[in-house]
Amino acid sequence: MDYAKLPSDLNGIHIHCVGIKGTGVAALVEILHARGALITGSDVSERFYTDEILENLNIKALPFSKDNITDDIKLVIYSSAYSTESNPDLIAASQKNIPCLLYTQALGAISQTAYSCGICGVHGKTTTTGLCGSIFKELKLSGQVLAGSIISSFGGCTFTSKDIAKCKEFGKPVFIAETCEYQRHFMSFCPQKIILTSVESDHQDYYPEYEDIRDAFVDYICKLPECGQLIYCADEAGAVEAALLAKNKRPDLVLIPYGEGAGGDYKLTFGRVEKGRQYFTVKAAGECFISVPGRHNVLNACAAVALNMQILKSAGKNTFDYIKNIKDGLENFSGGKRRSEITGRAVNKHGQEIIFIDDYGHHPTAIKTTLAGYREFYKGHKIIVDFMSHTYTRTQALLEEFASSFESADRVIINKIYGSAREDASAAKVTGEILAEHASKYHKDVTYCGEFDEAAEKGFEMLNEKSGSEYPDGYVFVTMGAGNNWQVGTKILQMFKK
Numbered sequence: 183m184d185y186a187k188l189p190s191d192l193n194g195i196h197i198h199c200v201g202i203k204g205t206g207v208a209a210l211v212e213i214l215h216a217r218g219a220l221i222t223g224s225d226v227s228e229r230f231y232t233d234e235i236l237e238n239l240n241i242k243a244l245p246f247s248k249d250n251i252t253d254d255i256k257l258v259i260y261s262s263a264y265s266t267e268s269n270p271d272l273i274a275a276s277q278k279n280i281p282c283l284l285y286t287q288a289l290g291a292i293s294q295t296a297y298s299c300g301i302c303g304v305h306g307k308t309t310t311t312g313l314c315g316s317i318f319k320e321l322k323l324s325g326q327v328l329a330g331s332i333i334s335s336f337g338g339c340t341f342t343s344k345d346i347a348k349c350k351e352f353g354k355p356v357f358i359a360e361t362c363e364y365q366r367h368f369m370s371f372c373p374q375k376i377i378l379t380s381v382e383s384d385h386q387d388y389y390p391e392y393e394d395i396r397d398a399f400v401d402y403i404c405k406l407p408e409c410g411q412l413i414y415c416a417d418e419a420g421a422v423e424a425a426l427l428a429k430n431k432r433p434d435l436v437l438i439p440y441g442e443g444a445g446g447d448y449k450l451t452f453g454r455v456e457k458g459r460q461y462f463t464v465k466a467a468g469e470c471f472i473s474v475p476g477r478h479n480v481l482n483a484c485a486a487v488a489l490n491m492q493i494l495k496s497a498g499k500n501t502f503d504y505i506k507n508i509k510d511g512l513e514n515f516s517g518g519k520r521r522s523e524i525t526g527r528a529v530n531k532h533g534q535e536i537i538f539i540d541d542y543g544h545h546p547t548a549i550k551t552t553l554a555g556y557r558e559f560y561k562g563h564k565i566i567v568d569f570m571s572h573t574y575t576r577t578q579a580l581l582e583e584f585a586s587s588f589e590s591a592d593r594v595i596i597n598k599i600y601g602s603a604r605e606d607a608s609a610a611k612v613t614g615e616i617l618a619e620h621a622s623k624y625h626k627d628v629t630y631c632g633e634f635d636e637a638a639e640k641g642f643e644m645l646n647e648k649s650g651s652e653y654p655d656g657y658v659f660v661t662m663g664a665g666n667n668w669q670v671g672t673k674i675l676q677m678f679k680k
Contacts, residue, residue, distance in 0.1 A: 188239055188291045196254050199589050200224055200271045200578050201261025202243050206285050208232035209328050210259065211341035216326065216342040224271050231519060235338050246642045248274035252664075259288045262365075275519035289328075289359060290370030296325070296357035297496075299489060300371050300639070302402060303379030303394075303421065304363070306482045307549050309474075310379055311360040312518045313486035315341045317511030318358060319491060321504055323497065324349050325356030331542075332519040351497040361402075363395065364388060368402045375411045375492060375559060376403060377485050381420030384545055385428060386579040387604060396424055403428035409436055413448075415481060417441035435597055440482055442465075448488040452480060466501065470509050474517050476555020478548075483512055489629045503531030522552065525671055528678035530646050534656035536678070537563065537608050538671045544572040544664035546583035551591035552662070562655030565590065566644055568637055570597040574610035581612060585620035591660075592627055592653075593644055598632040601663025638673035645674065 184602040197214055199207050202223025211221050212235065223236070225243040231582040236243060244250050249260070251274035262284060266272045267578075275282050283291065293300075301311045308330045315327030317336045325625070327341040346355050361368035364385050381399050382392070387393035402423065403412055412428065415421040416439035425437050440448035445464070453461035459471040462480045464487050472483050487508055492500045517523055528536045543552045549569070571577045571584060571625045577599055590593045596618040597631055618630035631637035645657055661671040 188209060188295055189286075189354070191218060194220060195256050195500075196220045196222070197224045197257045197259060198224075198250060198255045198271065198275070199259045200246070200269060201238065201264050202241070203230045203232045204261040204263065204285070205232060205330055205339065205394070206289075207259065207261050208235050208607070209330070210285060210288060210292070211236070211239065211241065212338055212340040213326055213328055213342070214665060216340070222250065222255075231332065235332070238338070246270050251275050251278060251280065251459050253278070257283065259283050261285055261286060286362070286367040286370045287362075291371060291397070293357055293359065293372045295353040298357040298371065298373050299377070299493070300327060300359060300361040300368060300373040300374040300402075301377045301379075302361050302363060302368055302399065304375070304382045304384050305545060306379040306478060307360045308518055308542075309360070309479060309521050310377060310482040310485050311358065312336070313483050313512065313515050313520075314358050314377075314489055315470075316515040317486055317490045317508050318356070318493075319595065320507040320511040320514070321494065323351055323356055323493070323647060325358070328357075328359040329518065330360045330362075331521060334516045334518065335514045344672065356493060361404075363398055366398050366401075369405070371405075373410070375413065375486040375489060376406060377489055378412060378414040378417060378419045378421045378424060379423045379482065379485060380402070380547070382545065382547060383579065384576065386575045387573065390427065390622055395428075399424045400431070402428045403435070404432050406432070406435060409434050411436045411438055411492055413438045413440060413485060413492065414442040415439075415441050415485065417481065436502070438488060438492065440484045448484060450481065450484045458559075458561070467505055467508055470512050472512050472515060474522055475514065475559030476522070476550040476552055478539055478555065487512075519638070519656045520668070525668070526675045528675060530656070530678075532646075532648050535643055536657045536659055538675060539556075539660045540671055541660060541662045542664055542667045543662050545576075546580055546587040549587040549662060553588065553660070556658055556660065557590040560655070560658050562653055563658045564592045564649040564653035565658045565660065566593045566595070566641065567591040567662055568595040568597065568641060568667055568670045570665040571614065571661035572600045572664035573602045574599055574605050576615060576668060578610070580613040581617065583618055584617060587626040588621060588625050588628075592624075593627045594629070595637050595640060595666075596621060596628065596630050597637055597663075597667050597670070599636070600663065600667075606647070634667065634669050634673060637670045638677065641670060641674050642677045
């Protein structure tokens with residue numbers, strides 16, 4: 183069997199996953215397990231949040247070893263963090279001539295067995311995929327959804343419909359998946375439809391210039407089949423540019439805009455924020471609401487409505503029959519892990535509420551829009567953000583953009599930079615302290631605390647001050663970034679419990 187072209191029914195096929203605790207691999211494990219595969223895997227002993235996902239599937243991560251590769255294994259899937267030349271599992275698999283697929287290649291193989299829809303963009307991929315899946319779950323169609331983090335309404339990183347084997351709509355299941363632009367990983371995916379949320383300069387270690395990353399998105403869009411649909415954000419300049427460039431290359435493509443600036447079915451009108459809900463209107467669906475903060479998440483919700491409606495149309499369904507299901511799906515979405523995730527609550531010595539939030543935002547645009555969303559959503563709260571920048575290359579390339587992105591926060595704590603394993607920290611021309619100095623040019627209250635213990639002490643001190651008459655409801659304390667500074671929030675929570 184050619185395992186680069188996986189069958190949709192994997193019943194009884196033994197697949198071994200190297201780096202099984204990685205977010206992407208763990209999500210793929212859920213998909214494969216639901217299709218009947220027998221899964222084993224290996225990883226480091228350190229506990230991650232994905233351990234809970236694996237435990238729910240009765241899978242225990244083994245230490246890396248050549249002995250993990252038994253003769254009944256038909257396929258090995260591995261994370262890009264591990265090398266076929268140095269990892270003992272992968273070396274043993276090669277010696278036994280067992281096919282080995284990189285995670286993104288395996289995701290691509292799965293996409294070939296389904297009616298696949300890819301979610302892409304520099305910002306909002308995970309949340310948009312979670313919103314898509316929460317709606318799809320309510321439509322009762324046969325298929326699976328894979329996101330890059332745990333989604334509360336899924337109970338894991340994925341959702342699988344109960345009747346996936348029936349595949350009645352398209353003759354094969356629908357597969358909605360988050361697809362990543364880094365190192366052009368999404369080029370392994372085979373989409374029937376694509377959502378494009380945004381295109382900006384990012385991953386400067388791989389895409390030195392904006393045009394490099396833009397062209398990668400254009401090439402991915404051009405993987406669509408004849409008359410394939412691109413659902414793109416009409417309010418985001420990079421997404422519009424990529425869409426038009428792809429259309430010039432492929433005139434057959436069907437461009438479907440969404441957002442405030444869109445015409446047609448998916449024109450968005452922002453509404454009010456009231457009692458923990460954001461109301462908005464999508465022309466084709468009427469008034470809807472979500473319970474997560476930020477105008478950017480309203481855009482993500484609009485994209486999710488658009489994709490699900492287009493799937494319904496392609497399946498020969500009348501979308502008007504599903505309006506309530508779509509609204510129910512939006513209502514059921516409560517976010518994802520590290521995506522505006524409320525991690526705890528406390529009360530300071532003045533009896534004021536403190537809401538602790540952790541968010542993965544690691545690009546200046548994401549920081550700015552997310553904090554602006556909190557400002558609108560938590561109007562009566564003073565906002566303190568603890569930020570840890572991710573990678574020296576990104577921080578250096580976008581230094582001023584990062585420095586000026588905290589305007590919606592009242593107080594800012596900057597940590598040391600969380601470097602990538604691919605970078606030489608000693609050769610970096612930027613540090614967390616330099617970022618804090620630049621941020622001070624734009625914001626009146628910036629403190630540099632390189633280490634987490636120092637940041638926690640400072641944060642605890644700030645949170646025990648009176649928030650002031652302007653903020654009668656207390657505080658929001660946000661840990662933000664793609665690093666591990668979520669520990670700052672955890673440490674402060676523990677300090678309040680003493």
